[in-house]
Every structure is written in structure tokens, then in C-alpha cells.
Amino acid sequence: MLDKLEMFIALARESHFGRAAERMNIAQPTLSAGIKQLEAQLGVQLVYRGSRFGGLTPEGQAALVWAKRLVDDVRHLRDEMRISRQGLTGEVRLAVIPTAQTWAGRLCTAFAHRHPNVRFTILSRNSREILQMLDDFEADAGISYLENEPLGRVDTAELYDESYILVCARNSPHAKKRSIAWSELDGQTLALLTPDMQNRRIIDQLFAESGVxxxxxxxANSIIALVASVASGHCMTVLPKEVASFLSGGKDIALVPLDGASRQQKVGLILPHRDPRTPVLSAMLAEAQRLTAV
Incomplete structure (x- = not known):
């Protein structure tokens, strides 16, 4: 039944028989037959059918929750059985806010040094998508903001405090300043992350507090696009200090400290609150705590 559950999950995710079959790397008739067999085994209709996919029935919606949980449990079971023979092994899907990509690389590299048989897939997502992916078992862990917006029932480990800096071209009038007040950004032409990003909502709140x-x-939903726009000399941006320093290296860009509204945001590792936690995720939590201590 497991393969049929995976087909069902793929169909629910893609909302299209052809795309779901392609995702599963199988023929569309094979997927359609698998869904019908699953319906026969469960004794309910899971999918509305017409000339195309018509959505999930109420029974299908309920079955989807169980399907995701069962497939995830089997995946973790396989990982634990491999661990008993080979030590820590497997793959971790880590969903990360764009501003924390440098820390994601740092965490995964440190973890891989201790546990070379564990592989990572790092996915760039906004904070709300990360929580949804954890709920849907599409990510094993995340790195996101810890305090600004509700997280739900998760376990966390703080990694660092995010502070902000003005990023401008070296020929900008602000480039040679030792610092700049947030209030001086009023009316300035800026490139910023899109409103669906929590970092943008934080920056907008800081602007409002400073009357900007x-x-x-x-x-843009890409920090690289923001930095490239600044390098053109037509605008400035406000970014977390660490990722700005990393991306501005070797470019004709200046970083100017911001005075005034300097409230920092805590960023950390987020894990689904599950008992028992898998050995790999337990080791990852320990590695995050070790990095913070260092």
C-alpha cells in the first residue's frame, strides 16, 4: 500500500494526474490505476474525477493527513534501521528563510563533518511555507525566525541574532558615513524583499517605528537580486548584516551601520514536535546548540 499512498500524496500536491505521474517517474495510467486500487482497499472515493482532476473528496482530505504521516513514519523507520547497521545516515530536507542561507551552509557543513553519511537538501522558503512544509512532512527541519510570528508546536534551538545594515553602491552619498539613522531612509529609493517574506514584514515594522x-x-524574493540591483547604483537595500557581508564581497558595494531602531530578531533551528525524535534530527539539534555555544 505504501507506493499507492505516495502516488496519492503526489496527486494531492500536484492537483494534476500527468504532473503527479511525472513527479513519481511513472506512466499516468499506472498512477490512475494505483489511486483506484487505494480507493478499493480503503473502501471510499478519494478523488473527484471528470475530464481532469477535480480535487479531493472529504474522505480524501482525511486520508491525505494519514498518508503523509504513514509515509513519513516509514521513511524514518528505514533511516533508523540503517543507523543500527551503519551509524547516522540518510537525507535531511532543510527548509530555510533566504536571510539564513549562510547559517544553513554552516550548520550542514559542521554536521556533515561529524556524520559524513548524512546528506542535506537545502530549500529556500519563506517562514510560513517552512511551517506548512513541516506540518505536511515535506521538510524534516527548518531555519526561521523564532519570535516575531507564531510558530505553533515545534522545538527550537536559537542560532543567532539578526541585525540590519544599509547596503548601497560605493558612489552613494551615504557610502562614506560611519552610520546612518533609519529616519534618513525616508523617501529613499530602495530594493526590498517581497511582502510574503517575514524579513520584509520586520523591516516594514522598523520603518514604521522610525516614521519612514x-x-x-x-x-524580489531573492537577496541576490537585491544586491545586484544595489550594485547598479540605482537603489539601496536593508539586509541582515551577515548575509550582506557575505554577498557584497568583491563588489563595488558599501555597508553602512544603521542607528536607531536596532531591535534584533532571533533566528534558529525549528523541528517538528514529535516523540520520539529521530536520531538524525536529535543529532542535528545538538549540532545547532554546539554552534551557538561556540
Missing amino acids: TPATYIE
Whole structure:
């Protein structure tokens, strides 16, 4: 039944028989037959059918929750059985907010040094998508903000405090300043992350507290796009200090400290609250705590 549950999950995710079959690397008739066999085994209709996929029935919605849980449990069972023979092994799917990508690389590298048989897939997502992926068993862990917005029932380990800096071209009038007040950004042309990013909501809140109304020139869900826009000399941006320092290296860009509204945001590892926790995720939590202590 496990393969049929995986087909069902793929169909629910893609909302299209062809794309789901492609995702599973099988023929579409094979997927359709698998869904019908699963319905026969469970004794209920899971999918509305017409000329195309019509959505999940109420029974299908309920079955999807169980399907995700069962497939995830089997995956963890296989990992634990391998661990009993080979030590820590397997794959960790880590969903990470864009501003924490450098820390994701640091954490995964440190973990891999201790446990070379564990592989990582790092996925860039916004904070709300990360929580949804954890709930849907599509990610094993995340790195996101810990305090600004509700997280739900998760376990966390703080990694660092995020502080902010102005990023501008070296020929900008602000480039040679030792620091700049947030209030001086009022009316300035800025490139910022899109509103679906929690970092943008944090920055907007800091702007509001300082009485700033920025002129948003470019919005992007990529920090690289923001830095490239700044390098063109037509705008500035506000970014977390660490990722700004990492991306500005070797570029004609200046980093200017921001004075005034300097409240920091805690960023850390987020794990689903499950008992028992898998050995790999327990070791990952310990590695995050070790990095923070260092």
C-alpha cells in the first residue's frame, strides 16, 4: 500500500494526474490505476474525477493527513534501521528563510563533518511555507525566525541574532558615513524583499517605528537580486548584516551601520514536535546548540 499512498500524496500536491505521474517517474495510467486500487482497499472515493482532476473528496482530505504521516513514519523507520547497521545516515530536507542561507551552509557543513553519511537538501522558503512544509512532512527541519510570528508546536534551538545594515553602491552619498539613522531612509529609493517574506514584514515594522516611508523601487524574493540591483547604483537595500557581508564581497558595494531602531530578531533551528525524535534530527539539534555555544 505504501507506493499507492505516495502516488496519492503526489496527486494531492500536484492537483494534476500527468504532473503527479511525472513527479513519481511513472506512466499516468499506472498512477490512475494505483489511486483506484487505494480507493478499493480503503473502501471510499478519494478523488473527484471528470475530464481532469477535480480535487479531493472529504474522505480524501482525511486520508491525505494519514498518508503523509504513514509515509513519513516509514521513511524514518528505514533511516533508523540503517543507523543500527551503519551509524547516522540518510537525507535531511532543510527548509530555510533566504536571510539564513549562510547559517544553513554552516550548520550542514559542521554536521556533515561529524556524520559524513548524512546528506542535506537545502530549500529556500519563506517562514510560513517552512511551517506548512513541516506540518505536511515535506521538510524534516527548518531555519526561521523564532519570535516575531507564531510558530505553533515545534522545538527550537536559537542560532543567532539578526541585525540590519544599509547596503548601497560605493558612489552613494551615504557610502562614506560611519552610520546612518533609519529616519534618513525616508523617501529613499530602495530594493526590498517581497511582502510574503517575514524579513520584509520586520523591516516594514522598523520603518514604521522610525516614521519612514520608503520608495520601493524593486521587490524580489531573492537577496541576490537585491544586491545586484544595489550594485547598479540605482537603489539601496536593508539586509541582515551577515548575509550582506557575505554577498557584497568583491563588489563595488558599501555597508553602512544603521542607528536607531536596532531591535534584533532571533533566528534558529525549528523541528517538528514529535516523540520520539529521530536520531538524525536529535543529532542535528545538538549540532545547532554546539554552534551557538561556540
